[in-house]
Structure formats: structure tokens, C-alpha cells
Amino acid sequence: MNKCREAVTHYLAGDYQGEHGNPPYYAPPLFKHGNLILSQTSSILMYLGPKLGLAGSRENDAYRVNALALTALDGLSNEVHNCHHPIIPELYYEEQKEESLRRSKEWIKIRLLSILAENLEQCLDGVQFAFPKAMNQARESGKYNQVFQLWNDVKARPNIAAYLGSDRRQKYDWGIYRYYPDNDVLPE
Structure with a gap:
């Protein structure tokens, strides 16, 4: 659980500017698959569905x-x-x-x-x-x-x-x- 929390904290930190074409994020949930990072539950579901x-x-x-x-x-x-x-x-x-x-x-x-x-x-x-x-x-x-x-x-x-x-x-x-x-x- 701490590893997940640390990963999310990294992406939500004020100094994170995005990478691999992913923009900075405002709030969880976040989903990472390879280099793709998605936020917003509906976007995550749209990707996974x-x-x-x-x-x-x-x-x-x-x-x-x-x-x-x-x-x-x-x-x-x-x-x-x-x-x-x-x-x-x-x-x-x-x-x-x-x-x-x-x-x-x-x-x-x-x-x-x-x-x-x-x-x-x-x-x-x-x-x-x-x-x-x-x-x-x-x-x-x-x-x-x-x-x-x-x-x-x-x-x-x-x-x-x-x-x-x-x-x-x-x-x-x-x-x-x-x-x-x-x-x-x-x-x-």
C-alpha cells in the first residue's frame, strides 16, 4: 500500500511536470500502464473496458x-x-x-x-x-x-x-x- 501511495504522491507533487506525453495530474485516481498514465475514473474505465x-x-x-x-x-x-x-x-x-x-x-x-x-x-x-x-x-x-x-x-x-x-x-x-x-x- 505504501508503494502505491508513494507512486501517486510522485505524480501529484507540485513539481511533477509530466513525462512521456502525460500531463501533470490534479487528483487521484491514477492508472499507469506502461508509459501511459490516466486519471479520472471514467477515462480509466474507457481504457480498460x-x-x-x-x-x-x-x-x-x-x-x-x-x-x-x-x-x-x-x-x-x-x-x-x-x-x-x-x-x-x-x-x-x-x-x-x-x-x-x-x-x-x-x-x-x-x-x-x-x-x-x-x-x-x-x-x-x-x-x-x-x-x-x-x-x-x-x-x-x-x-x-x-x-x-x-x-x-x-x-x-x-x-x-x-x-x-x-x-x-x-x-x-x-x-x-x-x-x-x-x-x-x-x-x-
Whole structure:
């Protein structure tokens, strides 16, 4: 762990000017592969997805996967960060406490549960595609009624329901969520 911390510290040090065509970096996460150094979770995922066979099989699938990652990260990372830096990130939290409290209250009231619910819906829908037997067993067990009710409630929201029923919705294929009949098993 210390070796990783030291490596990241090297790249984030104020005197690091970049090398091998890589610019200086502002904040982790950082990913290094050979001479390539990437920052930002979505960029790292965009790089790794095709190499690991997790970005779809068609030409533009990687961009669709990236859009899902960006949506999740916008709501669950960037917007949360903006709650304690609502004016500008260069100001310390203590310099914007009043605005931070105001932003946090509004975000929690308006966005928090909506973002969580929408991301949960997408994940559950993908897992349902990949593992229908296990998901059906989980649903029938009754142990997760509230999770499945939330999933159904989100899918029933007018704009989401319209999208899910339209031809704009991409069908699952070889992206993150894949169906392999041999892997569609029930827990023992």
C-alpha cells in the first residue's frame, strides 16, 4: 500500500511536470500502464473496458458504457463533491460553509434518492439480463421486496417507462451485462 501511495504522491507533487506525453495530474485516481498514465475514473474505465472485453462488441458500444459510467459518477461522486465545494473547489470547505449547507440540503432533497434509484434500476436491470434465474429466485424469496419494489417504481416513472418501451433503448449484448446460459445458475 505504501508503494502505491508513494507512486501517486510522485505524480501529484507540485513539481511533477509530466513525462512521456502525460500531463501533470490534479487528483487521484491514477492508472499507469506502461508509459501511459490516466486519471479520472471514467477515462480509466474507457481504457480498460475494451482491453478486458467489457465495452461491448459493436463499434460504438464503448461510448454507451462510458455514458452509463459518467451518469453514475456525476450523481454519486461529482455532485456529492460539489456539496462541500459549492462555489469553487479552490476554496476550503470552511470558506464556504454557509453555501455548502445550502447546497447539501438541496441536493439531498432533490437529487440524492433519485440518483441512487436510477443507478440501482440500471444495475438491477443489467443483472436481471445476465442472471435471470438467480434474480427470479431472489425476487421470489421475499427477502428483497423493498429493493424490487423500488426497481419497479423507478421503471414506472413516466419518462423512464417511455424510454424503456422505445426503440431508443439499447438492447443488452456484449457490454457489461452479458448472458451466458452456463453461468445462469442458482446459488447452492
